[in-house]
Amino acid sequence: xxxxxxxxxxxxxxxxxxxxxxxxxxxxxYMAAYEEGxxxxxxxxxxxxxxxxxxxxxxxxxxxxxYETADETGFPENETLAILHNVADQLIEIVKNExxxxxxxxxxxxxxRLEYFYLKEPxxxxxxxxxxxxxxxxxxxxxxxxxxxxxxxxxxxxxxxSEEVQNYMADQSVLRSLEEAGDKLxxxxxxxxxFYFSEEDEMIQCKNELIKAKFNVxxxxxxxxSSLPFELIVWRIDHVDIDTIYPITSNLRIMAAKFGGExxxxxxxxxxx
Numbered sequence: 001x002x003x004x005x006x007x008x009x010x011x012x013x014x015x016x017x018x019x020x021x022x023x024x025x026x027x028x029x030y031m032a033a034y035e036e037g038x039x040x041x042x043x044x045x046x047x048x049x050x051x052x053x054x055x056x057x058x059x060x061x062x063x064x065x066x067y068e069t070a071d072e073t074g075f076p077e078n079e080t081l082a083i084l085h086n087v088a089d090q091l092i093e094i095v096k097n098e099x100x101x102x103x104x105x106x107x108x109x110x111x112x113r114l115e116y117f118y119l120k121e122p123x124x125x126x127x128x129x130x131x132x133x134x135x136x137x138x139x140x141x142x143x144x145x146x147x148x149x150x151x152x153x154x155x156x157x158x159x160x161x162s163e164e165v166q167n168y169m170a171d172q173s174v175l176r177s178l179e180e181a182g183d184k185l186x187x188x189x190x191x192x193x194x195f196y197f198s199e200e201d202e203m204i205q206c207k208n209e210l211i212k213a214k215f216n217v218x219x220x221x222x223x224x225x226s227s228l229p230f231e232l233i234v235w236r237i238d239h240v241d242i243d244t245i246y247p248i249t250s251n252l253r254i255m256a257a258k259f260g261g262e263x264x265x266x267x268x269x270x271x272x273x
Contacts, residue, residue, distance in 0.1 A: 001211060007189070024047060025042070025045055025047060026044070026045065026046045026047040027043065027044070027045055028043075028044065028046045028167055028169065029041065029042055029043040029044065030042055030161055030168070030169055031089075032165070033146045034109070038074055038109065038110055039073050039074065039075070039109075040107060040108065040109035040110075041075070041107070041108040041109070042105065042108075042159055042161070043105050043106045043107075044097070044105030044106075044155070044159045044160065045096070045102075045103070045104050045105060046160075047104070048104060048155065049155075049156065049160055049237070052152040052155055052156055053150060053151050053152035053156075054065070054102065054118065054152070055231075056120050057100075057101075057102055057118040057119060057120055057152075058118075058119075058120075058148055058149065058150045059118065059119040059120075059121070059122045059146055059147065059148055059149065060116060060118055060146070060147055060148075060149040060152075061095065061101075061114055061115075061116070061117040061118075061119055061121070061122075061125060061144075061145075061146050062114050062115070062143070062144075062145050062147075062153075062165045063091065063114065063129055063142070063143060063144040063145070064084075064106070064112060064113045064114035064115050064142070064143055065084065065087060065111070065112070065113060065133070065137060065140040065141065065142050066089070066111055066112045066140065066141040066143070066145075067080050067083075067084065067111055067113070067140065068080075068111065068143070069111060071120050073109050074109070074110055075108065076108075076113075083137075084108075084113045085177075086209050087137065088106065088113075090113055090132070090136070091115055091117075091129070091132075092158070094116055094123065094125075094128060094129060094132060094158065095119070095193075098123045098124075098125050098128060099119050099120050099121045099122075099123050099125070100119070100120040100121075101117045101118065101119050101120070102117065102118045103115070103117050103158045104116045104117065104118060104154075104155050104159060105155070107159065107161075108156075112143070114143065116154060116159060118149070118152065118155070119240060122146045125144075126144055126145070126146055127147060129142075129144045130142070130144055146156060149198065151184075159233055159263050164250075167246075167250065167253065168242075168246055170265065171242060171245055171246050172242060172247055174265075174266070174267070174268075175240065175241075175242060175245070178240065178268070178270055181270040181272070182270065182272040182273050183240075183270045183272060184272075184273075185239075185240050185241050186236050186239075186241075187239075188238060188239045188240075189237065189238075189240065189268055189269055189271050189272070190236075190237055190268060190269065191235060191237075191238050191240065191245075191248075191250075191266050191268045192218060192233055192234070192235045192266060192267055192268065193215070193233070193234050193235065193236075193252055193265075193266045194231070194232075194233055194263070194264040194265055194266070195231070195232040195233075195252075195256050195261050195262065195263055195264065196226070196228035196229075196230065196231055196259060196261055196262050196264055197228055197229075197230040197232070197233075197256075197259065197260060197261035197262075198227065198228050198229070198230070198261070199260065200222075200230050202259040202260045202261055203220065203230040203232050203259070204232075205259050206232065206255060206256060206259040206261060207232055207234075207271065209222070209255060209259075210232075210234050210255070213236075215234040215235065215236045216234060216235050217232070217233075217234055217238060218233040218234060219232075219233040220232050220233075228261065228262060230261075240268060245266075249263070249265075249266060251255070
């Protein structure tokens with residue numbers, strides 16, 4: 001399982017489009033480097049975390065192909081990648097014909113891509129899928145296994161990103177929105193940051209630390225209906241490339257927690273030519 005590896009560095013987070021009929025599905029993905037510097041890519045349904053484990057879907061199917069590649073990263077070249085995508089689509093049709101299922105994601109690492117499904121009943125899917133691989137892809141090594149996983153640990157502990165990775169993905173999401181609006185992400189600009197606290201003294205202490213770090217205080221307010229009623233907004237001129245903004249937001253989250261508060265994200269203006 002992936003969590004037997006230590007994540008050393010997150011490289012990139014990307015959004016994946018899905019043609020699923022259920023518009024509530026939200027797919028996303030991330031890439032990370034693990035031990036020995038090998039890079040892995042995870043694609044998953046992010047929206048399932050609030051409902052997992054889902055009742056009656058007590059079995060996890062893990063299956064996929066190993067492949068050869070000349071790429072030093074271990075990722076497949078274009079032709080092989082197309083085959084792997086085709087296999088994933090074919091597996092969905094096979095599983096659909098056998099039992100009720102939920103497709104939760106995939107993991108590509110060390111010249112192997114594995115698909116993950118939760119099933120109501122395992123049926124004879126192992127044999128069906130083995131025969132599929134032998135007939136359609138005899139030149140590839142394959143893996144197929146079904147286990148009972150009532151707690152959905154393969155999804156919650158393995159595929160689903162850690163809090164650190166989610167924070168990185170959130171920063172990347174803002175940057176994608178800027179790029180989609182025509183921003184080249186090369187210009188420094190004003191960036192506003194939001195904080196919330198349960199106690200006014202804690203907010204003041206954090207504010208003073210932020211001032212020392214050359215942040216400007218834009219606004220403080222109180223919303224007594226909130227569990228964190230004390231709002232603090234600060235800003236500073238910074239660059240917005242991921243290598244700059246992610247360390248900044250990481251430090252701000254640490255600072256907020258130090259004073260018993262929460263960092264609630266950032267926003268900035270679009271800069272175009």
